[in-house]
Amino acid sequence: MNRARRLSLRSGQAVVTLALLPDVRYAWADAVVASSTGSTANDAPPLAYFLRGVGPAAKPVLHLGWVLAAVCCFVCIVIAVMLGIALFRRRRRQDQEALTSGGGLRFVYVGTALSTVALLAIAVYMLVVLAQVADPPREPALTVTVTAYDWWWKVDYGDGDQQFSTANEIHIPTGVPVLVMLKSADVIHAFWVPQLSGKTQTIPGVVNRQWIQADKPGIYRGQCTQYCGVQHAHMAFEVLAQPQADFERWYSAQQRTAPAPATARAARGAKLFEERCSGCHAVRGSKAAGVQAPDLTHVMSRRLLAAGTLVNSPENLMNWIQHTQEIKPGALMPDMKLSPAEAGDLFAYLSTLR
Incomplete structure (x- = not known):
């Protein structure tokens, strides 16, 4: 297209119109995921898929969960039946005499013995499962460091000059x-x-270990399951499992630094980003080197925004920037007050971070 495209972004009551130059393109993560996994944004499985494991670290835990659920259901049924008998069966005189004479305690002895044996068996089974998932079956092919923040996840790959x-x-x-x-x-x-795995806590001052393995390509939803504040429910993440060749292409692309702005509008947006956002966010290859918020060097390659709260689209991106506290109250990122011209410049710059 030789003419500029226009994109209307609705933010609250105001409509911001951005003039997008022909050379501004997007590398949304839907395209990345579709090419490597055959999936799109709507194909990401919901968290309710915990009933199905797709990796060796998850299946033993899944089986343990089914066993514990079955035991709990059985105990509830037995208690309900005994309670029903007690409510609807009229007690006879000989029953009362049996209880007072001590013979009725045999039921207590038998019940205690059965419960003890069942609990010991479950404890042994849990220890066996713990041993199965404690370490991977072979040397890990990759190590990543995941740091939990209120309320998002930082993921570090590599080390030294190769780190991103x-x-x-x-x-x-x-x-x-x-x-x-x-x-x-x-x-x-x-x-x-x-x-892909069971739950592991992240504790300040402690480094815990977990291992995951996906047997097939796909998008696997993750979630913080320890209440950590007002936006605990909006602290999700995704694991994107890709064939080795696709993963290596993604890894290589992520190591690249951000390109220099190629247009005047993008240059103004880069300057605005350094003035307003660089205290918290980093963009490798620029002066922005913040460490308290997500690295945005390749933000346009991601599927979701705000720790799984929004799909990464142009409208959602600008709405998130300008109305953070409406979308995710309590987040450490403040609302950005931007004029229509500033919004257009900032978006022109962010659209190059792909």
């Missing part, structure tokens, strides 16, 4: 174990990808 960070997205190759080092920057959180 993403936010709320963990890319892994399929068919191999991946070691996850878990930290917390503030309070206790809990890392859980129900289809």
Whole structure:
């Protein structure tokens, strides 16, 4: 197209119109995921899929969960039946005499013995499952460090000059174990990808270990399961499992720094970003080097925004920037007050971070 495109972004009551130059393109993560996994944004499985495991770290835990659920259901049924008998069966005189003479305690002895044996068996089974998932079956092919913040997840890959960070997205190759080092920057959180692993807490000052493995490509939803504040429910993340070749392409692309702004509008947006956002956010290859908020070097390659709260679209991105506290009250990011011209400039710059 030779003419400029116009995109209307509705933010509250105001409508901001951005003139997008022909050379501004987007690399939304839907395209990345569709090419590597055959999935789109609507294909991400809901958290309710915890009833199905797709990796060796999840299946033993899943089976344990079914066993515990069955035991709990059986106990509830037995209690309900006994309660029904007690309510509707009239007690006879000989029953009363049996209770007072001590013979009725045989039921207590038998019930206590059965409960003790059942609890010991369950404890042994739990220890066996714990041993099965404690360590991966072979040397991990990849190690990532995940740090929990209120209320988002920082994901660090590599080390030294090869290190880079993403936010709320963990890319892994399929068919191999991946070691996850878990930290917390503030309070206790809990890392859980129900289809790939059990739950592990992130504790300030402590480094915990978890390993995950996806047997097939896909998008696997994760969630913080330890109440950590007002936006605990909006602290989600995704694990994107890709074939090895696709993962290596993604990994290589993430190591690149952000390109220099190619247009006047993008240059103004970069300057505005450095003035307003660089205290918290980082963009590798620019002067922005904040560490308290997500690294935005490749923000346009991500599927979701705000730790799984919004789909990453142009409208949602600008709405999130300008109305953070309406979308996620209590988040540490304040609302950005931007004029229509400033919004257009900032979006022109952010659209290059792909």
